[in-house]
Amino acid sequence: MNETLAFILEWVIKGAVLIAILLTGFAYTTYFERRFLARIQIRVGPNRAGPFGLLQPVADGIKLIFKEEVEPAEAYRFAFLLAPVMTMVPAVVIMAVIPWGDKVVMFGREIALAVTDLNVGVLYLLSIASISVYGIVLAGWSSNNKYAMMGGIRSTAQMISYELALGLSFVPPILLAGSLSMSEIIQGQQSSAWYIVYAPLAAIVCFIALLAEVNRAPFDMVEAEQELVAGYVTEYSGMKFALFFMGEYIKMAAVSAIFATMFLGGFDGPGVDTYAWLGPIYLFLKIFGLLGLMIWIRATLPRLRYDRLMAFGWKVLIPIALLNVFITAALIVGLGI
């Protein structure tokens, strides 16, 4: 009985810590993005709230809480309320299988630095990533607004198209590790080399597909305000809008963590075998670097036209990803990696 209680306590603490980290991370990703973008565009960015504008996210949060929530009269109310939650929840839950480090001993117990370690980790990632599509469909449909409907449907078509390339680009790491478990994929990279070395093509396809999956530039159809106003978030305001925002940024961090785990060795780094606590620091640095790359891409590349975006996904990314699966498989057979 005591053992069960200890387990439940461990799970609740892990979950709460993960949520706390992600919320803080979300707040400061928005700050980081605005400052970094501003620097690229030779502006200063937000610098008024607190030293260097560091309290800006707090100010934004408080402002959003006190904003009026406009609910369109013709919206389908329950689905309209459900959609933001359904977008935010998968973004957090997807992080559950990402290992943050090796096992450490705390309070006389051996604790794995991950919420859980599923033996079907990659499958879990793909399925939860698919679930977040529902939030977008629901938001677009329940708003009962033409822009929202079009934006929602477009984003959905884009996400499911790029999900195929994403799934295919996960195959080479699985081939190399021989497992679907995230921790075993990291172990495989520790014993040989990071998989970006063996499967660079898959890593590139994966990164592009992940960008499309989180609706980031150059795939940010949602923000194509000339044609769609704000896409599926057109009718949302106040905290409901904040939840969509939260979902987007947490998902950015989540996909960075996924990319880091699949191709950049996850928490792997020099000295991590002797000092287990270095693991989370390495993973954090990798996520931070990838987030910076995403923001840099947003500052550099123009938005793709929708037909080109779909054609690119179906005609270029999927064949390349499929081909790369066989290149990797042939390399394993031929060279015995």
Next chain:
Amino acid sequence: MLQDYLNDYWPIAILLLLTTLLGIVAIGLGYLFGPRRSNKRKNAPYESGMSPIGPGTRQLPVKFYIVAVLFILFDIEVVFLLPWAVIFKKFVDEGLGNFVLIEMIIFLGILLVGYVYAWKKGAFEWD
């Protein structure tokens, strides 16, 4: 055995619960502190300042349904690839590498016919 198996999934259930709670609290905060001064104009669907014309949800281009159907087909293909990828190395270790590789090439070759057909039929064209 079953207990161990479920122990991997309980943390996810707890995380799901906590996150949903967070979402509900966030929406609740907005309702609690936000002002509500609604009127007929404000609650009308947004249409760039014009009075809305017709229903908000209407027919969609059939293209999107084609994409959805193609997605299901190719996603199943990915799902078939995953278990193959997991056991691939074990077969290679037993010297059966070429055998499983060619098996998968045949399977995907059949699917490739469908892919080329969809391409030629213009399922990936958007104009």
